[in-house]
Structure formats: structure tokens, C-alpha cells
Amino acid sequence: MNLEHEVELGSTTVQIGNWKKEADECWALSTQTTRITTILEIGLSESSRRLALEAREWLETRDSLVQVAITLKIDRDIPKITIKCWELCAGQYSISTRASPASASCTDEISITNQNNITVVSRDLSLPFQKVVGRAVDPNNNLERDFLITRRSLRRVAERVWRRQGFI
Template identity: 30%
Template sequence: MNSPTMTSEFEPATLPPHAPRPSPIMDVEAFSSNQFLENLPEETEPIIATNKQAIRRALKKKLDTDEEESEFILFSYVGPQLFGQLSNDGGSRGEIGIRTFYDASSLNLIVKIPRRAHEAATRALEFLIVQEASRQGLDDQLLAVGSETIKEDPYSKEGDAAFIPQGPIPGRDDKWPTLVIETGLSESLLRLRVDASWWLTMSSGLVKMVIIISIDRAQPKILLECWKLGAVQHSHQLRSLCWNPLRPTKTHSITMTHNGTSTTIAGAPLVIPFDDVFAIPPSGPTQGDFVFGSAVLEGFARKVWRGQKLI
């Protein structure tokens, strides 16, 4: 299935009035249908499912299996009506906590079943972001939408966590979050990068940043990657002749490891630009980029490792 892939107190702050914004970035390398199935872990189980009961049985069986297996299941021959039934099945979805990625053109459904470490990492980073927005007096200006389903034909996708600025911004489709978190085990890293590519390209740049959390299941090691749209580099001569298309680009990475009593954080701090959260520039002295230094990241990592019983 694999194929090469490419605490001080502040006065309440308010966002400035929304000025007209440029149109969404359109010159973006497209997400191809071939990418949909790229880089699923080799042990990902393919299942033919033609009804909701078959999917539910497979999900429950997967939930009870050894955690050494892949987080993913690939269901084929899933028609739009069946996918709609699954999407509306709050009981089953809530019990298992699945994330879905559906391609109506190929009738393929990828389901990710988060494990404890997965959820711990996602919720811990989500909390840090919400806490920082609150510290800047902007907690009521940022909506955490969790794993809300985003539909962009022929796809429907859920991230692990996402954030949308409150209030209308002229020219911006507010169905798209500005910031998305995608989490998985270390053997799923290449797949997480495919997910990041989908968010950035399908939104035509309305998703400003995707943060990948990659967790090693056997040792205390966590990798964070920040992905944004970046220009494709051409030769000097070509730069003056054509507009550079944009493609998903890794802009930063942070590695967190623990050995004995020592934790090492390489690549800190984690910086999330203010514009990438709120889609407008900061206003006033209390507003600015979200910056998480080594101490904060160590606390984040230790929560995950304790959940894994690795420290």
C-alpha cells in the first residue's frame, strides 16, 4: 500500500475591525486523488464494507486488538449514503472516538482509531493553545472545533483538533479552520504528512498551519512538525518569468526525548504565528505569536509519556 511520497493580568483585548483581506491563495499544487491512499502503514487492514453493521463490527474488533497494530483501517466500497449513516452515528463514533477521511470518488474510507497517548497529546497541545489565547485576552475570539468534519468534494475529513477564529472575515470561507493538529504514532509519520497536505492544499491556503504530533509507542520520544504552504524554488532565471506555485512545506521540527532523569528538547520553541491562528495581524501590546518554550514543551511531553507508562 505504501508508495513513495513525495501571568500577568491584562485588560480584555479585542481583535481589530476586519479589513478586507486578499483572496485565498489559488496557485497551489493540487491534492491528487492518488495521494488519498498514500503512505498508510503496511499493516493497515483493508476491509470491504457495504453496511454500517460491518463497519461497526470491524471498528470494535480493532479497538480490542493489540495496540502494536496500525491505527488505521481502510474500508472500500463505502457509498456516500453509508458514509452519511456512519457520520451521523453519534453513539458508535463517540464510543470509539474515530477520525474519518472519505473519498466519494473512489468510495474509500480511511478510519483512524486514536489510542490513549494519541488523545493525550492532542488534548495537551490543544489546551496550551486555548490557554495562550486566554492569556492574550482572546479566548472568546478563538473557537476550538475538535474533530469537526470538513467537506470539500469529493472529500470529507476530520482532523484531531482544529481552531477557527470567531467573527466573519470578508473573503474567507469560515468552514475552514486556520490551525489544525494531526496526531499519530511514529510509523504513521508519512501518512500524517499526507493529511497535512490535504488541509493546506484543499483549503487553498485558508488553513494556515498544520502541526503534526508523531509519538513513538516504544520509547519516550515525540516529534512535532509544523507545515505551511511555501513557494517552489526555481532557478534565478525562471523566477522572473513565472509565478511560483505553493506546496506543503515543513517549516520547523521539534524533537522531545527522555533518558533516565533527563529530558531533551531539540528545536524549541514552538512558535505559532498570530496571523496563522486569527487570520489577521495582532493589535495591541498583549497580542502576539503563540510561543511555547522548552519548559512548556517538556511538561507537554511528560503528560504523554506518563500516559504511555514510559516514565
């Protein structure tokens, strides 16, 4: 997509007031002040609940610029990986006011399993271009669109993880 001058991949510690956190991986806009837009949290020892809390912290912390949080839960006992995408969504409150804050919600979930040496990936992973890059798709650039991580790519990553775990 020719975004090498707009988006950087890496990891850095973010501090907002008393809140301090470092993602396992992040994507940030290459501007004067690095603005993290997307984070990845990987959990082997963390519970799914803990990963969800971390995603919420990244998205809901006041003054955080993170737009997408991805959690990747690796099961320790069986060859299974669960990927969840989290984004800020309009609050689900019984009474709506102008001040109702957005809250983090799981917007996508992908399951990757392996049984009898057959890996099954529930679907491709799609990440919204505008939230990752911080701008709308350029209509004059036919390369720009939502980021798609295919089932095939997810399968290769999962199988690499499972080889290290001794499952395959």
C-alpha cells in the first residue's frame, strides 16, 4: 500500500498520567510525535479475561489514541489460538446523554484450531484502514483498503506457534 513512511511497527512504552503500559507489538503513525493507533497483546500465561482488560485499558484510557486493540490468546493445553479485535463503540446505556463515553467492545473473533494435523481458521482477519493509518483511504490509490490477514497467513503463524509448543 506504500505506507512505509506513514506507519511504523514496533513496541514502545506509553504513559498517560499515572497509567503506563507497553504493548507486545504496536503500529504507530510516523509523525512528529509518534501516535500509536493499533496494539497487539499476546497471552500465553494471561487469561482471556486479562487480555480483554488490557484491550479495554488501551482503548478507554483518557487521551489514548489507540483505535484498534488485537488480543491473541494462545492455549497452553491444546492447539488453539483465539484472536479478538477490539474497538471503541458507542456506549450501551439505558439513558443516552451527550457525555456517554464510548466503550471497548469485541468487534471480531477468530478461532484457529488443529485436530488430526488439520488446521482450521474460522475466517480472515480484517483491520480497518482508517483506524490503523489515521486517515481515510485515498480514492486515487487503488492499493489502499482495509488490511486483510488471510486464513493462510493465520494458519502459518499458528502452526509455527504450535511447533514451538510441541503440538505438531
